[in-house]
Amino acid sequence: MIDINESVMRVLLGFLVVGPLLGAVAALLPAPPGLKGKSPEQAVLRHGVTMTGVILAAAIALALGFDHSHPSTMQATTDISWIPALDVRVHLGVDGISLPLLVLTALLTFLCALYSYFKMPAGPSPKAFVALLLVLESGTLATFAVLDLLLFFLAFETVLIPMYFLIARWGGEGRTRAAWRFILYTLLGSVVMLLGLLLIGIKAGTFDIVALATDNGRSLTSSVQVTAVVAIGLGLAVKTPMWPLHSWLPDAHTAAPTVGSVLLAGVMLKMGTYGFVRILLPVAPDGTRAFAPYLAALAVVGIIYGSLACLALARRGAKGDLKRLIAYSSVGHMGFVLLGIASMTPTGVNGALFANIAHGLITGLLFFLVGAVKDRTGSTDLDALAEETGAALYGRAPRLGGLLAFAAVASLGLPGLAGFWGEMLALFGAFDPAPGLSRPAFLAFTAIAAFGTLLTAAYLLAVVRRVCMGDQAREAPRLADVRGYEFAAWTPLVVLTVVAGLWPKALLGLTDPAVQQLFAGGNR
Template sequence: MNLLLTALLALPLLGAAAAPLLRTNAANAHRLPALLGVAVTGALLAGALALAAGFDHDDPARMQAETDVSWIPALGVRLHLGVDGISLPLVVLTALLAFLCALHTLARPPEGPRTAPLVSLLLLLEAGTLATFAALDLVLFFLAFELVLVPMYFLIARWGGAGREAAAWRFVLYTVLGSVVMLLGLLLLGGAAGTFDMVALAEAHGDGIGRGTQILAVLAIALGLAVKTPMWPLHSWLPDAHTAAPTTGSVLLAGVLLKMGTYGLVRIAVPAAPEGMEVFAPYLGAFAVAGIVYGSLACLSLSRQGAGGDLKRLIAYSSVGHMGFVLLGIATLTRTGLNGALFANVAHGLITGLLFFLAGSLKERAGTLDLDRLAGSGGAALYARVPRLGALLAFAAVASLGLPGLAGFWGELLALLGAFDPDNALSRPAFLTYLAVAAFGTLLTAAYLLIVVRRVCTGSPAEAPGEPAPPGLRAHEYAAAVPLVALILLAGLWPAVLLDLTGPAVRDLLPGALR
């Protein structure tokens, strides 16, 4: 098990280095690198599933598959890796989405530069994301966190659509500035505790770290992580990045990269600086519900007739709202809320990944994602023209709005329940207000998603005489959709599959909690 986790981090790095070295000619310049990407990500998915199968599910709070060796002795920095019930689902989610993106790259050659650099960047991105979720040293966590910035920048800037360069620069500037602030907080926390080991910090629960130091550390760490989440009002880089990014970039950005911020709050800030979190939790909750309402109102504006809204941009704004529920759950500082946040993290990755794959398929057929053009005369009319694509889009939409029985329901419900009864150190009237505002946000979410489904999926096709009908779903589109649909149903109908993993681990993060 220990070597397996290490191999999961080393293999994508080796694949990323090998992809540009492949000898190709005009005939196989795309296929050979793309096949390498499928092979490497497939092996990583198999390894992640083996890691999950070998995981001791009777003790998910314990760090497993650990590797702990000295790296920089003078600074006390170690190569400390491991997974528990909090990080294991995110490791598997990352491996799955990266494999599906590699399949998409093989089936649909990217427009622009050669495929080999694209495959190399995808593998480097996967390596950084996996390392972020497996790192158990603050410095190692920061380095892995930063590793993903370079490949995502080039994915947007070189393979993106209109406005890609400006979107890529905005993404880098926001995240780098946030990372600088986060690094200061991590160094302050580790220096005050005398260790950078995240397991030791979590077990100490702030003992030996002064209240003022905890407050400063949480302020810096939370600001840095909030940019990546993204939390309103630090979200403005996200819509441009999603709109410009290629399909694979949007899937990985929404599916796993946004999770790194909220994961860091749960893994580092909550257990290591509890007094600092108590101070900032009410403000975090206020920003969370503001993001829920703001994201929903922005989506409503984009979905209305005549607004010229872009479907990918709408999905991006919806992520601001959905991640608001994750932040609200964390802000409650309760077991219920934290479990809801972790559940919503995984559910959002599955649902939004599916939505972006479907948006890419729709653009291939219609040539646009402009909602006015899709809904106009002779527009998409998916139920009539490509019924299975329309059915999948409707399914993803109702999953995103939190329909009971699908994955999106449980995370939001638990976050709201956590707000109903927050930690004793927090103001219950304030969190009841947050609960009411967030509940109103769920109504807005249902409104804009149903409007999008009605406008894009319904209507009568108006093909010109002799114009061929759009093709049905292709093999690679089934390959992307089927596992995501199955997991959305599994998590919705059997939430214990995730809650049994996160529950005991969250209990150890909050040993004094009674909920």
């Protein structure tokens, strides 16, 4: 830890929220003379890399200055009255739960900007692309930093419009339909969520998340809590995405450009599960307990459903799309996150938070790699990759094939890599759920989820066999292997996946005290 003054920490956190918006405005302005480089397009793309790099540096400085001996305490707090009539405040803060998500968001956005500088997706003006990328970053960072229910809702909604346009304008085949499904599903869920947030704020007399968490539901009746949890939970479940509210996700991922898929899977899905932990668990514990068995049941259905869908896409002759397969795998992986939360135990919630970060790193890497495969072969069709184009990545692009295999085994939860700890802790939490929850039911959920890990291994190993080994009998020209800018964009994700797997305490040491405090009555 570096000793950084609290006021400097406050400025850093405020800059994380506001800085990308200022960068988005600057991206739309004409490039100053002398900074255009070879073209104005190159200048604005360089601006995107610079701005997201500065934001990442600020996030790292915030993490270094964070008091790691007290991760359960809200730090770098700002609390300013904004709308006095509604008691809405600009309340920002960071603790051990939100800090890893802030750093993950800043890292993935920077890597996406760096990747786009060299491999800009086909579409309209790069100015709009960079501006949308920065607005998306601002909304996501704000979601993890704000401590007011209405501000949380505004930040939660801010990301929808830029992601809609990234899919609709820079996406591939079927992008218009996919973008509309994305926006309609998420907006409908958000309307219901807003009603639940208003219900809590009005009944409790405050929208302040810290005050509500400290109260721990004592000012809310059980019926109000149950109603609020159902309403807010539906909105969060759409974004997570939880089965059966997931159907917008495969289309969105399949149509989105590579960086859109990376950010959608890497950070946007985490906003939903973060809301469960930050709002529902401490603010409405009785309502969450009543809802928990249903949440767990839907979570394990999602685990099995996602795995079976992936197996169907991976089989020979199915014409399965590799991006679509990874999207369905996200439904299964996020099922483990929801199962950990539904256990309402510190072990399960720590597992959920760990799995959030692991999924962001690993799935972000997978979408980068699939985008690279498509650039080289012109297809993400599994049958074409395995047979018609004779992909055999181990022979034609060995480093690319090796990275794809690494990401696949990390995603299936190989011990020693990041994907293992989150799912195991979520299973341990479900094995011994909180008092008041049916242990026989959660034992059944644990067994089903554990079987889901076997299915996950089956479809990911099938993908590696078909794409990386391919048709060994046919001769095919070599493909371009990992390029310099790809190496720069992917290496941090590989390194962090290994570090988190070998040294889980680095992350659990942050989240566990904050989670313990959450169950004890909020973060003070």
